[in-house]
Amino acid sequence: MDIIFTVLEIVAPVFLLACIGFGWVKYGWAYEIEFVTRIAMTLSVPALIFVALMKSQVAPDALSALFLASLVCYGLLIVVFWLVLWLGGMDLRTNWAPLIFGNTGNLGLPLALFAFGDEGLSYAVIVFAVMAILSFSVGVWMVSGGGGFTKMIKEPIVWGTLLGGLFLVQGWETPDWATNSLELLGQMAIPLMLITLGVSVARLQVGTLGRGAVLVALKTVLCVAVAWGVGRYFALDPVAFAVLVVQISTPVAVTSYLLAQKYGADADQVAGMVIISTLLSVITLPALLVVLI
Template sequence: MGFSVIAVPVVIGVVACLLAPETAQKMRTGITPLVYFIANPLLMVTVVADTDVRAVAGIYTPLALALALISAAVFTLYGVLARRSRAQIAVGAMSASYANAGNMGVPIALYVVGSTAPVVAVLLAQLLFLAPLYITVFGLIRGAESGETSARRRAGTIVRSVLNPITLGVVVGAVLSLARWRPPEMLWEPVTMIGQSSIPLMLLAFGIALAQQRPFAERSAIGDDVVGIFCKLAVMPVAAWVLGGPVFGLSGAELLGVVAMGALPTAQNVFIFAAHHGMPTTTAKDITFATSVLSLPAVMLAAWLLGA
């Protein structure tokens, strides 16, 4: 079900682009800022507010953050050695470490562990730490490319990047969670409805992008794609098994849940973030597509190896 929820909207986007390419391009151009500034921040408010932040911020969130940073570091090392541009390294590192926890993580966590704690921890690590970090890096790179050299301008770029709409949505949701308060239903229900539109809209935009440029069509990006896929589906789950067991003391279903979260595919958010900030999107698109296809076998292999 988690995979079909991803696949069907993407296919609809592809079909729309094939039937009406010019209209589909206009739709994609409009979807990106709509999701970035309105739908996704409201989704973060509702998701985090409905989560017990205190309960999941202990062992799982630091582990999820460590796994993402390890995978990003491996890709960054490759990018430096391969002499890729700063923009290519930044987008590749995010593609190799930012998981599709919202769609795929919830059903997998429920089936594997019987609890959403591991996936909520991934969401918190990504939304509170990784998203602001990558958006700040994107902003600094874009500023440097446009000639921003003064310390004041760089500081302004950092502040604007950290105070991005998605992070602000997470902060508002965390405050509501900690206060254990919900706005009136007549306000909360429309906010939830708009927030829930974020994921299908992102998937439609991703499908349109796939139709406009086939995956792995740019040969110069193949090396980056392969390394990013390897980091996402091999480095992260193996690191989860090593750190989750000996270091954090997890075992059984809990350890399998962490490993499964490590094997989740790359989130479509990476494509949206990169496109919005003017970063190269080819690697993000290719890695997201490939990991979405290969993630299920990776999760099943992890379950078999760990004796589930």
């Protein structure tokens, strides 16, 4: 019973902040999601990642192992979901990327922080960084049929990750005034992302849910299985293993819906997947944490 209350204490702030965003929109108040997202993705999240890596007390070897494990996970998921969609005769442009790239930022980072503290956050930003780089390169290619690399190298998240990794490996630190400023900027990231998640879900217009529900259930099972197997293969330490499984198993990201809209895929179906997987995560993520903690 104690473990259940512990898990509830972890997930409650995550879903409470998302519910604030959801209720904000339903009440009719304005929320400039494009502005908030740009602030988060351009300034706050890169600062969060950079400082988390620079100040990480986790050994660089452990972070490197998780980095490789994350790459292997996403590589396997790319192949597995291509086979699933090909065998099912389903549209690759619409379904491929959403099934692979989960909400490792808005949902995964807060969960890792609340469940495993600063150590968990250090691990979580590695998985998030791998996802972001692949999503803005391979993911864009999947949805649009081409491009992606130019967009990737322009992303501040990519540079925040590379610089944070460099500072970690070299043992460098920024001056106190710079570190304090970056920490303050990074502290905005998690509440902003969670509230924006709720706002985004509240604004989604869903045309169909049927096929999306089947795909979401399959995504959940396969993502957990792949992350679990890869984590064991790389013999990750318990916190790194738990973070990998949780991050890879997060629900379909809202950015998948935005990309589907931008590049002419079936945005209504992707919206349905976002909503179903996010609702399902209220059950699956706490259940995973019960097993992993």
